[in-house]
Amino acid sequence: MAVSQSFKTAGLLKELMAKYYEQGNLAREQGLPVVWVTAVSPVELVYAAGLFPYYPENFGALAAARKVADKISLAAEARGFFSDLCGYARCGLGDAYAKEHPVGKIVPPDLLFSCNTQCGSLQKWFETAARMYRAPYFLLDAPLIEAPTTRLIKNYFVEQLEEAINFFEVATRTPFNFDRLAEVLALANEACRLWNEILDMAALKPAPFGFFDACFHMAPIVTWRGTKEAVMYYRELKKELEDRLDKKIYAVPGERFKIYWDHIPVWPKLRWFSELFAEHGALVAVSQYTHSWAYQFDLDRPLESMAENYSEGFSNRCFEDRINLKTSFMKKYQVDGFVLFSNRSCKPTAFGLYDKRSIISERTGLPGIVFEADMSDLRYFSDEQVRDKFTVFFEQLAAK
């Protein structure tokens, strides 16, 4: 009983997300361009340009959480996209071909704006979609950051943001509004601040909130970031959590262990995992994934500060930086063990985990495992194998 449907704000979330999808359809009806954007990309530019940002990754996550990702994917696979590709991309591409739409129809783009800070899959998925829908495509390119960020890369990113602004100006035939950008960035700052304060509550022992809850409540920080709605939502959620603390309602009753999880959840198994951990009195307290939306923009130098925030996402950092990020979270949340998810859909987060597991254990003394699965496709999930792995892990934890 650790998934937070029982939260009061869950109702608000439902409303908010319904409103979001409604806006997408409305935008289409009103002839307002729909811009496909990626989760870790400067959506603030899109909002400031007065356009509607649509997150096809969200569509993938939704399909995955409702356990239909593999089915939608089949429509893409029938066309020659192989099941080795990112599960989100297969859903997004598949839905365009599919006859049935179990999670609603994906909204076609008028423009596509992707940033490859997260991965090259998004770059390719959006490029493919741009060909399919014959729509203009802009790739915001993020070269890998080998600490510290160089002036060269920062300049490149800023130059591209200027090119992106031009891209939106051409599409809207309107000069870009920098005052509006400042407002949007301020709202994004506020939502990110609240979101991270909420995430920090998982460090309390026992905690009222954990990673699986965060996965449930993260949709607004992704899709509504830069709007009043996101700020309002996280104010409400924070209030509710404070209230829960007063009433001593905790995420995992009798919490014994805190766990670091890397990185994304196995969406169709969210409840399965949350129950598995709860059975052992373990709270998954923290993950790099949910902490990705921790932006703080400097309104005095908006473009440079967007460049820093968006090019330095963790999946775009070198090996050593990424280990340090993980171990610093482990320290901050005082975890007792860690779980690394080798996600078949996501090479940038999965490759390197085998070595990282032993290095992290060596440096922190914590037990940890790597397990294999896919974030959305159950065809790559073996209950038995995963359970066996975790049984050993929980034994190690208990023996600590």
Place this chain on the structure above:
Amino acid sequence: MTDRKTIKEICAQFKEIIAEPGLKIQRLQAEKPAPVIGFLPTDVPEELIHASGAYPFGLVAYDGLWVNRADAHLQTWACSLARCSFGMSLAGKFDYLNGLIIPHICDTTRMISDIWKQNRPYDFMENFILPRQVDRPSARSYLTGELGRLKARLEQFTGRSINGEKLNRSINLYNKHRALLRKLYQLHGHHPDLITNLDLFNAIKSSMLIPKGLHNTMVSELISAVEQQAREKQAEDNHGRVRVVVTGKVWEPPDIMEILDQSKVVCVADDLCTGYRYIANDAAEDGDPLETLAVRQINRPPSPCFVNREQDRLEYLTRKVNECGAKGVIFLHLKFCETENYDYPLLRDALSAANIPSVRVETEIGNMSQGQISTRIQAFAEMLGGGDIYGS
């Protein structure tokens, strides 16, 4: 001066170089010591390595035996090209390398560099962090800067400065080399009976393993030998051959070219990293050499790794087929190569809309069913009407 060699002899030499990839370079290194700097195929500015006085050395999957050696460090759903090269390195097969440059062209190359550094580092480990979009002005200025960074690192490592003059000399040598191989490619298109697919592609691949000057001499000799024999021969032995364009990343494992040869399929154009993409275009020899190298990289034939809306791969490939008078297209895909797979369905459909038949062949280094692929290629060749007279 050596006696004039026959086509067969020179082609056999190329084959030998590839069979023992490190042999020649180690011998040369013993005679004239300089660091050997490896690179993964092939979006790397080799001219810079050359100008630094080091020996450039291309790491392609040379021995499929070592693919699984990487399993403890890299998931099996990484492509076998990466797994094999890394596996061979772990097994000590490239111990003569002093350095390695990894171009960031996909998620696997982007991630493998640090894993490599962790487990089998060479003295000089560098990433070449390419821009992944090449159709906007920002790409050019960034790439010029990145080339400058790499140059500085090479200078630091080799202790030799790379001035403009040296770099221009290297560019000149590489331009000559590419021009020679393009000529050979053309000859292969006209005389596939004299220069087979395997011969041609071996010539290209072997050039990544020995100094270009040396290789230029061999290719020049080969070109003369082919031209001479073409003049002397009575009739074209081209009955039943069919022209195709091959598209993909690499022609690995090499058996694939033998299958094409056996099936009387002639590759008249390709966009492979270890094929025509390696030799397609030159760098200007006047102007700032770093900038001209950047421009060369940006103007390379479209690849699935780089976004190029100005010159989309869909149109490029269709045009190429028509230009070369090819009858069909073979998609040569490494299993787990995402960039190719994303492009494939729409490429196939675009070709089909232009009435160009295509076939997709999936290969995996260290694990390939030769019989199955052979059957597929033969069936495709027959479908294209392999009985027709070859030629344009």
